[in-house]
Amino acid sequence: MTEHSMTTSSNALLSLDHISLSFKGVNAITDISFAVRAGEICALIGPNGAGKSSLLNVINGVYQPQRGSVHFDGHAYRRMNPYHAAHSGIARTFQNIALFRRMSVLDNVLTGRNLHRRSTWLEQTLNVGRARSDETVQRSYAEVVIDALDLQRYRHTTVGTLPYGVQKRVELARALAAEPRLLLLDEPMAGMNADEKHVMAGYVLDANTQFGVTVVLIEHDIGVVMGLSDHVVVLDYGKKIADGAPAEVRSNPDVLAAYLGTRH
Numbered sequence: 001m002t003e004h005s006m007t008t009s010s011n012a013l014l015s016l017d018h019i020s021l022s023f024k025g026v027n028a029i030t031d032i033s034f035a036v037r038a039g040e041i042c043a044l045i046g047p048n049g050a051g052k053s054s055l056l057n058v059i060n061g062v063y064q065p066q067r068g069s070v071h072f073d074g075h076a077y078r079r080m081n082p083y084h085a086a087h088s089g090i091a092r093t094f095q096n097i098a099l100f101r102r103m104s105v106l107d108n109v110l111t112g113r114n115l116h117r118r119s120t121w122l123e124q125t126l127n128v129g130r131a132r133s134d135e136t137v138q139r140s141y142a143e144v145v146i147d148a149l150d151l152q153r154y155r156h157t158t159v160g161t162l163p164y165g166v167q168k169r170v171e172l173a174r175a176l177a178a179e180p181r182l183l184l185l186d187e188p189m190a191g192m193n194a195d196e197k198h199v200m201a202g203y204v205l206d207a208n209t210q211f212g213v214t215v216v217l218i219e220h221d222i223g224v225v226m227g228l229s230d231h232v233v234v235l236d237y238g239k240k241i242a243d244g245a246p247a248e249v250r251s252n253p254d255v256l257a258a259y260l261g262t263r264h
């Protein structure tokens, strides 16, 4: 048994317990269990179609598994929707950037603060009552995140005009602005060259250390994963084939076979 598979519910922020998910009889995830400790960076890896994105969608309530349950922050749930997930402290970025392209970086990051606003929609529209002080609080937190991710010079730039790598960073900033306890990142380095990946990995690490957020990320680049993660879970054809520290997983024969294609 690996150190990670022994993680108990007392020190796990997130645990998945025998999750199975199928689409019209086709199994996307089969009986997957693993735990993520508070404060760690956990990478989900595996070949295309292995079930990685589906698993993130189960964690934040987009998909509801036919079997199993998810435990987050001491609560068990099978049926959770993305709204409740966000309210309980789970934020998410997407494989294909999902930002407001015509809005500025600052306004996009501010949308991440919506859950923390205390004023009503009417007060915000009229800019009266609690809305003014609320706006000051939300903006100052947004600026903290913008500074941490070195986005200051793009603050007022329209997102759609920015290079792809910077847009991915804005998406990370918007998710962090929500002050999540758990950050789900679906291929945050997809489409980047080696230098850009290195830079982005640094920002993910900063998010983890400076903001104390636990991270579950999907990434295909094994070099990046090994350097960045504390814990790696490997999926293949919807099943978990390895779960442990990066060095342990890298030498696992099942993982080598899945990646070299000798198992099928």
Ligand SMILES: Nc1ncnc2c1ncn2[C@@H]1O[C@H](COP(=O)(O)OP(=O)(O)OP(=O)(O)O)[C@@H](O)[C@H]1O
Binding pocket: 023, 027, 028, 046, 047, 048, 049, 050, 051, 052, 053, 054, 055
């Ligand atoms: N909404 C859906 N409807 C039907 N089938 C789906 C749906 N979402 C995922 N699947 C199927 O579930 C399986 C797992 O897909 P998933 O996208 O989770 O894999 P992945 O590991 O994230 O792949 P990739 O690395 O290519 O993004 C695939 O066979 C996929 O076709």
